[in-house]
Amino acid sequence: MNHRALQRALVVAQYDPDVRWQALAAPGLxxxxxxxxxxxxxxxxxxxxxxRRRLLRTLAEEYKASTTLLLAETRSLAGMEAFFTSATxxxxxxDDRALAVAFGDFLAGCARGATTPQLGGVxxxxxxxxxxxxxxxxxxxxxxxxxxxVAVLAIDASVLPALQAVERYxxxxxxxxxxxxxxxxxxxxxxxxxxGHDETFLFQPAGDDVALxxxxxxxxxxxxxxxxSVARGDARxxxxxxxxxxxxxxxxxxxxxLEGLLSEGPPADAPRxx
Amino acid sequence: MRDSLDPATLPRLGIGISGxxxxxxxxxDAVDLKQEQPGVxxxxxxxxxxxxxLDEHVRRWAARGLPTTYHFLDVNLEEPExxxxxxxxxxxxxxxxxxxxxxxxDGGLWHFGPRDRGHMTxxxxxxxxxSAAAMARAVARVQEVTGLACLPENPPATVYLGPLHILDxxxxxxxxxxxxxxxxxxxxxxxxxxxxxxxxTGLDGFPLERVIELHVAGGSERVEADGFRxxxxxxxxxxxxxxxxxxRHVAARAKNLKAVVYECERNAPxxxxxxxxxxxxxxxxxxx
Numbered sequence: 001m002n003h004r005a006l007q008r009a010l011v012v013a014q015y016d017p018d019v020r021w022q023a024l025a026a027p028g029l030x031x032x033x034x035x036x037x038x039x040x041x042x043x044x045x046x047x048x049x050x051x052r053r054r055l056l057r058t059l060a061e062e063y064k065a066s067t068t069l070l071l072a073e074t075r076s077l078a079g080m081e082a083f084f085t086s087a088t089x090x091x092x093x094x095d096d097r098a099l100a101v102a103f104g105d106f107l108a109g110c111a112r113g114a115t116t117p118q119l120g121g122v123x124x125x126x127x128x129x130x131x132x133x134x135x136x137x138x139x140x141x142x143x144x145x146x147x148x149x150v151a152v153l154a155i156d157a158s159v160l161p162a163l164q165a166v167e168r169y170x171x172x173x174x175x176x177x178x179x180x181x182x183x184x185x186x187x188x189x190x191x192x193x194x195x196g197h198d199e200t201f202l203f204q205p206a207g208d209d210v211a212l213x214x215x216x217x218x219x220x221x222x223x224x225x226x227x228x229s230v231a232r233g234d235a236r237x238x239x240x241x242x243x244x245x246x247x248x249x250x251x252x253x254x255x256x257x258l259e260g261l262l263s264e265g266p267p268a269d270a271p272r273x274x
Numbered sequence: 275m276r277d278s279l280d281p282a283t284l285p286r287l288g289i290g291i292s293g294x295x296x297x298x299x300x301x302x303d304a305v306d307l308k309q310e311q312p313g314v315x316x317x318x319x320x321x322x323x324x325x326x327x328l329d330e331h332v333r334r335w336a337a338r339g340l341p342t343t344y345h346f347l348d349v350n351l352e353e354p355e356x357x358x359x360x361x362x363x364x365x366x367x368x369x370x371x372x373x374x375x376x377x378x379x380d381g382g383l384w385h386f387g388p389r390d391r392g393h394m395t396x397x398x399x400x401x402x403x404x405s406a407a408a409m410a411r412a413v414a415r416v417q418e419v420t421g422l423a424c425l426p427e428n429p430p431a432t433v434y435l436g437p438l439h440i441l442d443x444x445x446x447x448x449x450x451x452x453x454x455x456x457x458x459x460x461x462x463x464x465x466x467x468x469x470x471x472x473x474x475t476g477l478d479g480f481p482l483e484r485v486i487e488l489h490v491a492g493g494s495e496r497v498e499a500d501g502f503r504x505x506x507x508x509x510x511x512x513x514x515x516x517x518x519x520x521x522r523h524v525a526a527r528a529k530n531l532k533a534v535v536y537e538c539e540r541n542a543p544x545x546x547x548x549x550x551x552x553x554x555x556x557x558x559x560x561x562x
Binding site for chain 1: 352353383386387388390391395397399400402404405408432433435436468496498500501502504506
């Protein structure tokens with residue numbers, strides 16, 4: 001039996017006790033494993049009624065504004081718990097992906113059908129921050145690319161103020177959660193329409209957290225060109241595409257590497273010590 | 275095998291209490307308990323993960339030169355690749371900071387996907403030969419790199435997968451890794467009930483000479499609306515009768531037993547001191 005595939009299937013089932021085992025298609029989950037799973041007494045998977053919510057609480061820590069705006073719009077906890085029956089959740093568990101990043105993907109899907117104009121941007125911002133936090137632990141990639149944990153984003157200028165307004169609201173309610181039951185409880189302020197123009201941001205690891213700083217649009221375009229790794233020889237072309245004059249390219253590249261915004265690993269085909 | 279890893283040469287710690295990050299703030303403060311009621315506890319077993327680290331309580335205990343063990347809460351022993359260099363280095367450093375006599379912890383899964391904040395979930399291993407071999411490799415690596423003995427512990431669950439009895443599984447882990455074992459009597463009682471077995475089933479073939487540490491803890495019997503019966507490993511004060519039966523049986527036969535932990539840190543001292551005395555009596559040969 002493939003114990004790793006079995007464990008992952010059981011993790012999914014703990015959060016989705018009614019899952020069809022056959023729906024968990026994954027390498028290693030063959031006939032023997034499915035037969036073992038068929039023998040599970042599913043009642044044993046339902047003994048912890050708060051299991052989903054405990055994990056949601058952890059995940060929502062990194063998506064405070066996204067989850068608040070989504071719940072404010074849908075008024076449905078079940079809609080958020082649908083994460084655990086989603087293909088996104090199953091795939092993340094079966095493939096050992098970071099659940100926080102998968103939750104961001106799920107929220108992005110929810111945002112596409114939402115009417116709150118800033119929701120998509122807020123999800124994007126919080127997802128980028130969650131991915132950046134985890135990316136900081138990754139190894140430097142081959143070639144020239146954004147340094148581990150560094151990311152850039154261009155989003156509508158109304159998104160960050162919306163996020164800050166939600167944080168203020170959560171702070172107020174958090175002082176005494178019971179007030180949420182009151183008719184005169186604090187309410188989310190109206191967020192207004194989109195600004196119609198973008199602001200640009202840099203995400204950079206700072207200890208165990210991620211620092212978010214506004215940057216100018218030109219630097220954002222330059223750095224965005226290195227989201228995917230490029231060979232050193234192609235770096236000038238990437239910079240040119242972002243509008244950097246050829247005469248400044250080498251100096252700018254060195255400067256971005258020196259500042260730790262870009263990193264350079266050995267080429268993928270470089271010889272290695274066996 | 276290095277002397278420090280030979281189960282027979284590990285120090286005898288006596289009777290201990292469990293603790294976790296911040297548990298002393300609302301539960302039992304081991305330093306206070308030892309001062310106010312000398313002779314109740316001898317050591318502190320601290321449950322830790324690298325995300326939260328050590329707390330003031332365990333540091334205060336260790337600063338008095340009192341013995342400790344380090345119970346990890348954040349590594350998947352069933353998956354050798356999870357025992358990575360960074361985890362080993364930081365865990366060994368934390369354990370040495372509090373003078374831990376050894377490392378121990380539930381052998382199974384403490385997280386799924388990459389190790390991440392707040393994932394803490396405990397699942398037992400899949401009870402088959404391949405998994406046992408994988409865990410043996412992981413335990414051997416922990417011991418080799420940290421220089422500390424690592425005692426895998428049988429975890430609790432409501433669902434167990436795989437054909438082996440959990441005692442046969444951990445016997446194979448110990449044999450493959452050359453390690454000692456932590457037998458949690460309450461977790462074993464939970465397993466036996468889940469499989470419809472008598473409390474002592476499987477102990478006849480279990481390598482009791484490898485048992486270095488025992489756990490005793492209270493559990494609560496639950497019956498769900500759908501009729502499912504199970505035991506919640508909630509560390510309430512009163513151990514199940516089967517837990518006592520297992521403890522009495524093993525304590526009398528485990529010739530290398532060095533430590534017994536009563537996991538009760540979230541209760542009030544007056545709720546647990548009698549049980550500490552009963553544990554001490556049983557271990558010293560009484561039939562309490």
